[in-house]
Amino acid sequence: MDANTTLRYGRKAFSVLVNTFVVQPAALIFMFALxxxxxxxxxxxxxxxxxxxxxxGLVALGPAPAGYLNMQTCADEPAKPAALDEAPTLPEPIVCENQVVEAVPIASMADKIAGVLTSTYLVAVVLALGIRFLFWGVPDLSGLWRRKKPA
Known part of the structure; x- marks a missing residue:
């Protein structure tokens, strides 16, 4: 394989990767936002x-210790789920009677947000690939690996 062929394979692979993991998920997330x-x-x-x-609202809760963020949380006990044998009805709205201000570590909040962002990105990749295959089918890459017959 000569240098031009290797460069062509590399460019095609890079193009497919960027399109699959950057462009399509970004377009899907943008369309969802719109x-x-x-x-x-x-x-x-x-x-x-x-x-x-x-x-x-967070600033109004007052200063927090270094590395923490003050957040309002509900001190009431969570409602118990209805039994499965009962008729399906809409759950009662949750009304919190006792709200308390709690200092939450910024690092734990950052981990939770990173998990949500990662999950959102992965869902966007899967949906974008599904939409691509649904409308345009599997991309034809056979020409990429086809060797030219010697003359």
């Missing part, structure tokens, strides 16, 4: 405003 904004009749301004209101 759809959710359309359904909720909000836009980027309302999303930013909501995020800033959450930050203001």
């Amino acid at each position: 759809a959710s904004m359309a359904v909720t009749k909000s836009g980027p301004v309302q999303v930013a405003e909501s995020a800033l209101q959450e930050v203001a």
Whole structure:
């Protein structure tokens, strides 16, 4: 195999990897964000405003020790799930009577957020691949490995 062939294989492989693991999931997440904004009749301004209101709510809880973040949690005992033999009904809305401010380590919150982001990314990759195969089929890579017959 000469250098040009190796370079062509490398470029094609890189293109397939970038398209599969970067472009398609990003496009899918962007389309989901647009759809959710359309359904909720909000836009980027309302999303930013909501995020800033959450930050203001955290600041209003007061200072936390270094490496911690004050968060409101519910001190009430969680409701017990209904028995399986009962008729399926909508659960009662959860109303928290006793809210307390709790210092939560930033590192544990970062781990939880990283897990959610990783799961979201993996779901986007799988869905993007599914959509690609559904509409465009399996990509034809046979020409990539086909050897030219000597003349």
